[in-house]
Amino acid sequence: MAAMIDVEALTKSYGSKRGITDVSFQVEEGDVFGFLGPNGAGKTTTIRLLMALLHPDAGSARIAGLDCWKQSVDIKRLTGYMPGEPALDPNLTGGQILEYFAHLRGGVDQAYLKQLIQRFELDTSRKFRQYSTGNKRKVVLIQAFMHRPRLLILDEPTNGLDPLNQQEFDRMVLEGRNEGRTFLLSSHVLSEVEKTCSTVGIIREGRLVRTGDVAEVKAIKRYEITITFASAVPTESFKSLEGVIDVETLPHGHGVHLTMQGPADAVVKAAAHYPVVSLTSYEPSLEDIFLRYYEGDGPRATDKDNVA
Amino acid sequence: MWLSSVFLKTLRDYRIPIFGWGIGMGLVVVSPMASVAALVTTPQARAQLASLAATFAWNADVVAVDTIGGYATFKIGIFIFLIAVWPLLAASRMLRGEEETSTLDVLLSVPRPRLRVALEKVAAMWTALLAMGLLIGLIVFAGGQKFGADFGLGNGLLFGLNLALICAVIGGLALLISQFTQERGTAAGWTAGLLLIFVVLDMVHRVVANSEWISRLSPIYYYNQTKALVPGYGVNVGAMLLLLALTLILSGAALWLFVRRDVGGTVSVPRWLRLPEQAASQALPVRDLSLRSVYARGIGMIAMPTLWWTLGIAGFAGWMVFAVQQMASRLSSLLASSPAAMNLIKNIGGGSASFEAGFLSAIFVLLPLLLMAFAVTQVNGWTADEQDGRLELVLAAPQRRLGVLLARFAALASSTVFIGVVTLLAAAGAAIITGVRVDSGNLAAATLGIIPLGLLVAAVGYLAAGWLRTAADTGLLSFLLLIWFFISFIGPELQLPDATLRLSPFYYYGSPLLHGLAFTSVVGLVAVAAVALGLGALRFVRKDIGV
Numbered sequence: 001m002a003a004m005i006d007v008e009a010l011t012k013s014y015g016s017k018r019g020i021t022d023v024s025f026q027v028e029e030g031d032v033f034g035f036l037g038p039n040g041a042g043k044t045t046t047i048r049l050l051m052a053l054l055h056p057d058a059g060s061a062r063i064a065g066l067d068c069w070k071q072s073v074d075i076k077r078l079t080g081y082m083p084g085e086p087a088l089d090p091n092l093t094g095g096q097i098l099e100y101f102a103h104l105r106g107g108v109d110q111a112y113l114k115q116l117i118q119r120f121e122l123d124t125s126r127k128f129r130q131y132s133t134g135n136k137r138k139v140v141l142i143q144a145f146m147h148r149p150r151l152l153i154l155d156e157p158t159n160g161l162d163p164l165n166q167q168e169f170d171r172m173v174l175e176g177r178n179e180g181r182t183f184l185l186s187s188h189v190l191s192e193v194e195k196t197c198s199t200v201g202i203i204r205e206g207r208l209v210r211t212g213d214v215a216e217v218k219a220i221k222r223y224e225i226t227i228t229f230a231s232a233v234p235t236e237s238f239k240s241l242e243g244v245i246d247v248e249t250l251p252h253g254h255g256v257h258l259t260m261q262g263p264a265d266a267v268v269k270a271a272a273h274y275p276v277v278s279l280t281s282y283e284p285s286l287e288d289i290f291l292r293y294y295e296g297d298g299p300r301a302t303d304k305d306n307v308a
Numbered sequence: 309m310w311l312s313s314v315f316l317k318t319l320r321d322y323r324i325p326i327f328g329w330g331i332g333m334g335l336v337v338v339s340p341m342a343s344v345a346a347l348v349t350t351p352q353a354r355a356q357l358a359s360l361a362a363t364f365a366w367n368a369d370v371v372a373v374d375t376i377g378g379y380a381t382f383k384i385g386i387f388i389f390l391i392a393v394w395p396l397l398a399a400s401r402m403l404r405g406e407e408e409t410s411t412l413d414v415l416l417s418v419p420r421p422r423l424r425v426a427l428e429k430v431a432a433m434w435t436a437l438l439a440m441g442l443l444i445g446l447i448v449f450a451g452g453q454k455f456g457a458d459f460g461l462g463n464g465l466l467f468g469l470n471l472a473l474i475c476a477v478i479g480g481l482a483l484l485i486s487q488f489t490q491e492r493g494t495a496a497g498w499t500a501g502l503l504l505i506f507v508v509l510d511m512v513h514r515v516v517a518n519s520e521w522i523s524r525l526s527p528i529y530y531y532n533q534t535k536a537l538v539p540g541y542g543v544n545v546g547a548m549l550l551l552l553a554l555t556l557i558l559s560g561a562a563l564w565l566f567v568r569r570d571v572g573g574t575v576s577v578p579r580w581l582r583l584p585e586q587a588a589s590q591a592l593p594v595r596d597l598s599l600r601s602v603y604a605r606g607i608g609m610i611a612m613p614t615l616w617w618t619l620g621i622a623g624f625a626g627w628m629v630f631a632v633q634q635m636a637s638r639l640s641s642l643l644a645s646s647p648a649a650m651n652l653i654k655n656i657g658g659g660s661a662s663f664e665a666g667f668l669s670a671i672f673v674l675l676p677l678l679l680m681a682f683a684v685t686q687v688n689g690w691t692a693d694e695q696d697g698r699l700e701l702v703l704a705a706p707q708r709r710l711g712v713l714l715a716r717f718a719a720l721a722s723s724t725v726f727i728g729v730v731t732l733l734a735a736a737g738a739a740i741i742t743g744v745r746v747d748s749g750n751l752a753a754a755t756l757g758i759i760p761l762g763l764l765v766a767a768v769g770y771l772a773a774g775w776l777r778t779a780a781d782t783g784l785l786s787f788l789l790l791i792w793f794f795i796s797f798i799g800p801e802l803q804l805p806d807a808t809l810r811l812s813p814f815y816y817y818g819s820p821l822l823h824g825l826a827f828t829s830v831v832g833l834v835a836v837a838a839v840a841l842g843l844g845a846l847r848f849v850r851k852d853i854g855v
Contacts, residue, residue: 101590124589125586
């Protein structure tokens with residue numbers, strides 16, 4: 001089966017300013033793809049290329065087998081889009097905006113639209129300029145979902161939403177995934193990607209540095225184990241074990257703090273030779289992965305290492 | 309240094325307008341000097357010029373128009389509307405514009421009293437206006453020297469100061485109005501409307517006898533009391549002090565209100581003046597016809613500006629038809645004593661045409677200019693929609709880019725047609741009521757003939773929008789309008805070659821009230837507009853949106 005999104009060597013620059021360079025990734029139908037990166041990394045540029053708002057300098061982007069530039073109207077029929085910085089006519093009410101876009105889409109199921117309005121508890125009688133940031137995003141989020149699209153491209157969708165509405169959004173993504181819809185979510189809130197996404201792409205300085213499913217990305221990162229023993233142990237013996245990157249002796253000498261990468265089997269077996277009081281493993285989070293790829297000594301963009 | 313205070317930072321923001329507007333307006337004042345220097349070579353020519361100017365007395369006081377300074381003062385009469393555009397826009401943007409973009413929130417978070425921040429901004433605008441006035445004064449003086457005028461540097465500077473004062477009044481008014489509106493555009497619109505009313509009020513006493521008390525209600529009247537470039541007329545210190553007082557009162561009231569209201573909010577009006585609050589609702593406006601398509605939405609967006617511009621343009625045309633007989637009776641004795649002027653009017657009127665028709669024809673050349681100005685404002689809306697990201701979601705819907713552009717252009721075209729038709733109805737109605745003799749076919753040509761010119765400006769604006777941002781596009785169109793206007797209306801006096809005169813679209817409009825419209829001219833204008841729109845569309849369907 002063809003990928004829902006197929007991006008191949010996509011490149012875009014803004015004159016002398018960098019946009020994205022040679023970005024390639026695929027998103028399978030029914031997948032929830034998290035697109036991670038710091039501000040200015042190229043997430044929005046990639047998304048706007050997919051939506052044919054920008055013309056690529058090189059490379060190709062296809063959605064459902066259709067060329068994103070040449071067949072953009074057909075693509076937009078099956079796509080729901082939420083821009084990162086929604087701007088709409090400030091003098092229209094939320095209800096007018098939703099009706100207008102419903103008409104531009106050739107009509108939508110009004111009952112479903114009302115259901116979405118109720119889910120987000122949106123007051124549709126207020127003008128767009130009178131809405132708070134969160135309510136503005138609700139309007140745009142509803143218009144992205146209201147025609148039950150096969151694909152949703154959402155640029156930092158929960159930015160500005162309160163926790164309750166973020167939960168509602170998470171539920172809608174899960175429901176959408178269960179219904180077979182595909183999502184591309186850009187975010188720098190890693191916990192939300194961890195909650196909702198099955199695959200992840202990390203973009204840095206305009207280049208995609210890693211793609212893979214969430215579990216795989218977690219597996220390749222460093223993690224930490226703290227072991228406390230009943231008595232002092234020779235901590236040097238842990239240094240040469242497989243998977244151990246760094247060893248730090250705890251202040252009283254009765255324990256070790258290990259920085260790990262890879263399996264912990266050798267460490268567990270070595271620790272078993274001593275009376276263990278406690279063993280704590282710190283689960284890797286996407287924050288760690290994110291930091292690793294964006295901190296100064298992290299791998300450069302050229303160290304592209306797809307695990308997918 | 310320029311970023312060390314709010315005053316200096318604001319002044320820095322105004323540096324391009326100071327030079328651009330100052331030099332531009334200075335040249336606007338100087339350009340008639342060149343023509344009058346060539347015109348008033350004999351006493352007979354002086355008499356003819358004075359008589360001819362009297363027929364345009366509605367525009368400005370006819371005082372010593374056979375002198376270089378007097379003629380320049382007379383000629384720029386109605387251009388006060390143009391000169392006041394910058395302070396109007398700058399003042400409505402000064403606080404309200406920064407509140408819209410939330411930049412004022414950050415500025416007011418620094419440990420500095422709100423009044424001081426606002427006062428520094430206002431002071432920067434006054435300083436900018438004085439700098440513009442200085443530039444205009446210097447350029448006017450230099451122009452006067454070149455063409456042998458009999459006014460000195462002091463007169464030039466006082467002329468610039470008087471301009472700066474009236475601009476400060478209009479700016480103060482815009483600042484005050486912006487305290488009551490949520491958006492800067494609304495404040496600018498209301499101020500522009502009031503400015504138009506002030507201009508008309510000032511005209512009244514020159515057209516209708518014993519109506520000076522009406523004109524005294526307009527600040528423009530007090531601006532016109534000073535004619536620093538007119539030898540022997542000089543400066544009316546009282547009028548200038550009154551303008552200064554008005555500036556202080558309006559700006560002071562605006563600042564007083566600003567420090568007492570919520571930032572981002574408006575001045576609280578009494579409960580009985582407020583609109584009833586709408587209850588929260590989750591209903592959808594399913595029957596709203598203006599939401600059915602991009603074209604319908606375009607019409608919805610343009611409807612209110614169209615209404616106001618229609619009132620202005622059609623009202624102007626109708627009023628002129630009403631007033632023409634009264635003017636004719638006032639001028640009849642003057643014209644009788646000046647056979648040369650009478651001949652000139654007859655020549656303009658095509659020999660056998662009535663005085664009314666000839667006079668109206670001269671006035672009606674302002675109609676296409678006004679419609680073109682309307683087109684400029686609406687092109688500004690189109691480019692702003694793209695620049696501010698409001699097109700992004702529309703283009704993310706399954707709509708072709710070409711369709712979106714053409715739908716928006718069609719909405720603008722519909723409005724220009726509407727304005728043209730209502731102008732025809734207003735002028736024809738006024739002619740029937742007053743009995744003014746005007747050929748009905750030519751009246752239709754003169755009013756409906758403005759439509760292609762409006763479309764041309766819109767199409768050129770859409771074309772330029774493919775590359776330029778809002779301010780640059782609007783600036784370019786305004787510049788073109790100014791250049792075209794001067795080519796057509798000053799060019800003949802400067803004896804510009806025919807090839808140059810043909811560069812202006814006004815050339816192809818001609819004098820339709822007298823001679824009808826040349827079919828080839830209309831077709832030519834429409835063809836150029838179509839080509840511009842086609843190229844604009846070609847660019848739009850290929851360009852990056854919002855970059």
